[in-house]
Amino acid sequence: MSQHYNREAELKERFNRFIADKITGSNDDYYSRLSVEDFEDIKTALKDIHNILTYKTTIRFIEWLSDRFPYVKENYQVYLDQVLNTKPSNNGYDLMVIGDIKIVAEIKCNKPINNGYVFGSNQKRGIIDDIKGLLTGKTKMKSLDPTEAYKFLVIYDFGDHTLSAAQHLIKNLSAEMKDRVTIYEEGQPLKLDKVYIVFIK
Template sequence: MKYKREDFLRDRFNAFLVESFDLPDQDYYSSLTAEGFIGLKSALSNINNILTLKVTLSFADWLADHYRLDDSARSELQSIVMEAKPNSNGYDVWLGYPVTFVGEVKCNIPINNGSIYGSAQRHGIEKDIAGLLNGKSKASINPESCPKYLAFLDIPQIRAANEHLLRVSDVCRNHLVFVEGEKELSRTDIVYGVYVSINT
């Protein structure tokens, strides 16, 4: 059967809406006007920021549980996350008291729904590792003497991409150590990799 671009796009669009929102099976694609598609594109332009926020909140919960933070410290950590502007120059997650740590969140989905990062994604992860190890000029905290974390969404494609990354990137192989299970995380010369699921 000959490939038809619009049929392919229509089928994927409709299937996503039906499956994600439990809608009746019908042709939503054909119901949208140009203004409707423009409105949808505008609404979805923040999808990466939404995903990053959800992963960051789950990561903050993971840190609060790991460090057994009391209600006050847990609340402070949540406030730091919620008050940070998207794409700001500081760390995604940090705390100075009663324990000190810094963390970044990566929501890269491997290219083409595969299991390998693209070169820009790889360089972004390496840059985050460097920023965690060496500090950032506009950050609210100096990470030199505290644990450092890099959090990823826990899905099979990202785990596979990270395994590949550890094989091909000297920066990651030498400085990124993934955490599995309960361990004391006190080294300050590496970045701890953490997988978190999205809270629903």
């Protein structure tokens, strides 16, 4: 006879396994020790997870740029400090290089929904807004003309899912944007009128 589904048993097992596997390394019933208020505190703390992912991906992208642009390598600390000193809610670009070269970048950590191969509608909307901001500029960024900068849309690489989702996104862009967005290929000459999608792990 099959057992009846027990919602709490499943939630407890998943929560305890995650805490043991990823944090403590020891099996215990953490779920039963926590009150509703404790779970609310955890939920509040986890709101910063997206900001942590964006921060770590931005740092890796600075390293990626340093390997390809000597100017960024020479001024690595300047751009590291720029990221460290920018609040998560800032409305500017996630990274901006102004000097011998100009670069603007938006960082996205969107995992395709349901572990699938396309971005969800809200994810798409946010990514398209960022592409528009890279191409046409942002109202608060008067100090930089985007037509003079190399433009990168940096997406955290969740593997084949991310590549497929990005390809699907480009394929379904409006006619005026489709030719201006491409997935970066190593060694290709960069053009100022395009947005290059870079996958960072």
